[in-house]
Amino acid sequence: MDHKSIKEPIRKKWIWVVLVLIVLGNVPWYMPVGSYEPLILGIPYWAWIIVGFSLLLCAYLSWATLKQWNIVEDEEEEEKRGKLNE
Secondary structure, three states, rough: OOOOHHHOHHHHHHHHHHHHHHHHHHHHHHOOOOOOOOOOOOOEEHHHHHHHHHHHHHHHHHHHHOOEEEEEEHHHHHHHHHHHHH
């Protein structure tokens, strides 16, 4: 088992900082109260901002799980499968 390749995103603070910033951007608390203009395709601009941040959040979480997450359990499961197939 190669422990050097094991990566857990919970231990990387920058991943959490970026996640918090994306989630804060996804909440329209920073928009003026009652603001709905300009309308883009009949939808208020802040709704488009929320959709954009939601897509960014999905992409970021997908990237983090695919590229930054390599935990011990995955390798242990592969070893178990290998022993069962022998």
